[in-house]
Amino acid sequence: MAVAGVHLHVGAGELVGLFGPNGAGKTTLFNLISGSLKPDAGEVVFYGEAITHLPPHVRARKGIARTFQVVQAFGELTVLENVLAAVAHRSLARWLPLGRYDSPARRSVALELLEAVGLASRASERARNLPLGLLKRLEVARSLALQPKLLLLDEPLGGLNVRESEQLLEVLLGLKGRTTMVLVEHNVRMALPVCDRAVAMDAGRVIAEGRPEEVRSDPRVIEAYLGDGDDA
Template identity: 40%
Template sequence: MKTTDQDAILETRGVTKRFGQFTANEGISVVFPRGQLTAIIGPNGAGKSTFFNMVSGAFAPTEGAIWFDGREITGLAQHRFAHLGIAKSFQVTNLFPDLSVLENVRVAVQALESGFDFWRPRASRRDWIDKAERLLARVGLQDKRAFRAARLSHGEQRALEMAVALAADPKLLLLDEPTAGMSPEETRTIMDLILALAQERTVALVEHKMKLIMGVSDRIVVLHQGRLLAQGSPDDIRANEEVRRVYLGKGAH
């Protein structure tokens, strides 16, 4: 079924990104349907990371436009993306390793709600801690709230990073390679968490594990050599001969 503009929480219209003479992305128009889980895939060098950086506000497109929730956000500062309701979890874990699990999330809550206004009443700090506790429960880390973040396993650190991202109460959660470097058991755990979060908000992710993506995504965007190759349901992507040729191979059968 075709996705209309009214269905889209995020849309890119002909976005291009150049670095000097190198064109990393060219003319990409993609719709991210509201309330769905969309995966961005493609072989190495396909331009996934650059595209993801544009839709998260880290890079401004050289050309084209980005629309979020009915308004154009092209070129806005990255912190404005967060305030509008877009949160990103990075491929490289981005935590305070020497702070406790709880403090990592509490700091994120405080930064978003007060801008580090340390003169706020203590009651506000209790609110921040309560919210951090709820977020840790949401990602299954409430029993490790007192652990230093550095003590967590890789999978637990990714779950903690998701809790940090959720501190902003985002409408759209962007996840960059959320299962990278994980064991099969950790992968299953984190994907169960992502699927649960996708019941509450729109999720978009970059991921390389194809069998995983085909089984969990509502929609898939395929990039190749910096351009959009295809977008559609997993069945659409499986049936696309060009996608099979350049990326999926025999494993897509």
């Protein structure tokens, strides 16, 4: 779905929820912000700098990180090693064998990140053995290892049961203040309460923006969700 005329401002330290039915343009907007897509018109401005024509890896170095709907973890590595690899990626250490970038300083950073997402007790387990709910938390920790100024979370609750979703949202609440976050999520009922601000999209356009409770009750949002008040 193309997006048109979208103006989205995210303040430092905010947790903003981006909601809308299938085909609303949410993932397309994420792709425009992260650099996977180039806009035909308009600009992407990050901390006062126009980054519209910069490739994704340059945007990442400037502080934009992203999680994906499909978890990307190294299954044969331990949970700690997965985060160590991300920590090392910020320096030339990413070119070194695993054993050589496991320095005390990097290990300390990685363990702190695992503590922040509630995975410290699983540090020595192989990532392949983690259930999906914990893999999602691991991906958040790996993204935070890049020290992003902006973290884009693409459907973090996808595939999770209610308890796993609650636990992941608790983790995200605990991370507020560490970085700015924007999340795309279909599970509006669960995700909306943790957001500072909500933005609703439909057919590639923003149709409502404001406090979560205001956006949820907006008639345009309810109509976009086909009047299903349980989902909107």
